[in-house]
Amino acid sequence: MNVIESPALFPSGIGARPSAASAQGPAANADFQTFLTLLTAQLRNQDPMQPIDSTEFVAQLASFTSAEQLIAVNDRLDTIRAQGISAEIAALGSWVGKEVAATDGSFRAPGGPMVIGLPDGPESDRLSARVLDAAGTEVAGFEIDDPAAGTAAWNGRDSEGTFLRGADLRIVIDYKVGDTVIAQKPAAVYREVVGIRATTNGVALDLADGGAIDTSRVGQLRDPRTQTAPIGS
Numbered sequence: 329m330n331v332i333e334s335p336a337l338f339p340s341g342i343g344a345r346p347s348a349a350s351a352q353g354p355a356a357n358a359d360f361q362t363f364l365t366l367l368t369a370q371l372r373n374q375d376p377m378q379p380i381d382s383t384e385f386v387a388q389l390a391s392f393t394s395a396e397q398l399i400a401v402n403d404r405l406d407t408i409r410a411q412g413i414s415a416e417i418a419a420l421g422s423w424v425g426k427e428v429a430a431t432d433g434s435f436r437a438p439g440g441p442m443v444i445g446l447p448d449g450p451e452s453d454r455l456s457a458r459v460l461d462a463a464g465t466e467v468a469g470f471e472i473d474d475p476a477a478g479t480a481a482w483n484g485r486d487s488e489g490t491f492l493r494g495a496d497l498r499i500v501i502d503y504k505v506g507d508t509v510i511a512q513k514p515a516a517v518y519r520e521v522v523g524i525r526a527t528t529n530g531v532a533l534d535l536a537d538g539g540a541i542d543t544s545r546v547g548q549l550r551d552p553r554t555q556t557a558p559i560g561s
Contacts, residue, residue: 416531423521423549428533431547432498433514436539439493440484445516446475452503452510462496516548
């Protein structure tokens with residue numbers, strides 16, 4: 329599949345965000361000016377009979393220089409970090425309109441039936457699926473009739489028959505020999521990407537179902553028009 333990069337959709341200014349270090353910049357500069365004022369007053373009002381010890385004076389100057397250097401380093405780090413995030417957002421511009429699946433099989437319940445992708449697994453007698461909530465509690469389960477098809481359907485209901493809508497869930501596939509589970513793997517639940525933004529943890533993808541996912545948790549990406557996955561888990 330040909331992937332077209334679209335950096336023009338995401339100008340370099342997007343993604344820059346103030347960090348904790350940059351937020352402390354004004355306060356650090358104020359402390360620096362206060363230190364300079366106090367040092368000047370100390371020199372002006374020192375007792376001529378008992379002047380400031382030269383060792384103490386050098387130590388104060390060293391602290392002053394270190395504080396100034398740390399402020400400059402933090403400013404440079406903030407600039408580098410902002411540039412890196414902007415570049416990442418621009419590079420991911422082509423993901424808008426594509427579909428992603430999380431590495432842990434997570435998704436937001438649509439409130440109706442849905443299709444999931446089955447990952448490759450070991451040879452087994454049968455496959456079953458467990459739907460888990462955010463706390464890891466099983467809220468639904470179903471048998472997979474045709475594992476060779478590569479996909480399976482879930483009716484979207486919990487174990488009591490109620491449609492689940494808007495809940496953050498994940499689906500795990502159990503590979504069984506007899507009644508023994510020999511392997512467990514997350515299902516591939518594809519969700520459309522509608523936007524990209526910077527967060528305090530990095531870059532996140534906004535999804536059509538109202539959820540979001542960090543790029544570090546993306547296991548698969550595909551073009552819904554071709555159903556091919558250019559990257560895999």
